[in-house]
Amino acid sequence: MTSAPAPRPLTLITGATGGIGRATAFALAPDHDLILQGRSRAALEDLQREVQLQHPHTRTELLELDLLRPDTFAAAADLRPTHLVHNAGVAELGAVAKQTHDRWTWTLAVNVVAPAELTRLLLPSVQAARGTIVFINSGAGLRANAGWASYAASKHALKALADALRQEVADSGVRVASLYPGRTATPMQQAIREQEEAAYDPAAFIQPATVADVVRYVLAAPRDVSLDDVAVRPGPR
Ligand SMILES: NC(=O)c1ccc[n+]([C@@H]2O[C@H](COP(=O)([O-])OP(=O)(O)OC[C@H]3O[C@@H](n4cnc5c(N)ncnc54)[C@H](OP(=O)(O)O)[C@@H]3O)[C@@H](O)[C@H]2O)c1
Structure with missing residues (x-):
């Protein structure tokens, strides 16, 4: 007698239309159904078409949200994901002496408040599935x-x-991982290089597909381990 195949996990990726998010969608698509979160409906639909072309059996749902508007997140709870990949993020360089409160508020809202609020809303679903929550952090974390x-x-x-959440949810079988990538070749890194008035050579940086493969491994890791903190540094040249 053959046993029924395990159900495909449903994985939410925030910032799915960005560099690492998009690569993560393609890395997971062979064996995950996907909830692709982004701000632009057109960009999300383009990504959905590309994923479905390569992986016709993968179910993709689109979640159009501005992460600066946590008051609009409630509908996301109906999607019932297994795993969360908190990937969306923003970065603007600036000395403390110069950077104004609006830039601080924006950065903290997208990078911390939004993942906290989405986690709060989606935690019951992740706990029911004994899923994994991945936070794309940074060497800057x-x-x-x-x-x-x-x-x-x-x-x-x-x-x-992530550290507090890991302790809070351990009893429900949920794993919580932080990934700390070094500089990765994405639109964010291109913008950072412009702010640094330095050249942008994508080949000089970690490739987004490599970070995405690490995310895939963290989600698929055998249940006897939890990959709590994963530094993804540039390899020696
Ligand atoms: N690239 C690096 O060198 C590097 C290194 C370490 C860690 N990271 C981290 O990796 C993650 C992904 O970054 P990336 O390099 O792939 O950057 P990216 O290409 O700029 O992608 C960032 C994503 O975040 C989304 N986003 C930004 N503000 C948003 C908002 N208000 N509402 C909804 N979505 C919003 C963007 O959406 P739009 O497409 O709508 O703009 C985009 O999809 C970030 O957390 C970043 O901090 C990056």
Whole structure:
């Protein structure tokens, strides 16, 4: 007698239309159904078409949300995901002496408040499925360098969110992972290089597909481990 195949997990990826988010969608599509979150309906539909072309058996749902509007998140709870990949993020460089409160508020709202609120709303579904919650953090979540205060503060706060949550949900079988990528070749990194007045050579940085493969591994890891903190540093050249 053959046993029934395990149901496909349903995985929410925030910032799915960005560099790492998009790569994660393609990395997971062979064996996950996907909820693709983004701000632009057109960009989400383009991504959905591309995923379905390559993986016709993958179910994709679109979640159009501005992460600056947590008051609009409630509908996401109806989607009942197994796993969450909190990937969306923003970064703007600036010295503490120069960066104004609106940039701080924006950075903390997208990078910390939104994942906290989405987690709160979706936790019952992840707990029911004994799923995994992945936070795409950054090397800046472990070290704060000059010119990076608002972004590093948001990512340090994201690490605190993940660490506290891990303890809170351990009894329900939910795993919580923080990934700390180094510089990765995405539109965010291109914008950062412009702010640094430095050249942008995508080949010089980690490839988004490599980070996505790490996400895939963290979600698929055998249940006898929890990959709590995963540094994804550039390999030696
Ligand atoms: N690239 C790096 O070097 C690097 C290194 C370490 C960690 N990270 C982290 O990796 C994650 C992904 O970054 P990435 O490099 O892939 O950047 P990206 O290409 O700029 O993608 C960022 C994503 O976040 C979304 N986003 C931004 N503001 C939003 C808002 N208000 N509401 C909804 N979505 C919003 C963007 O949506 P739109 O497409 O609508 O703009 C986009 O999909 C971030 O958390 C980042 O901090 C990146």
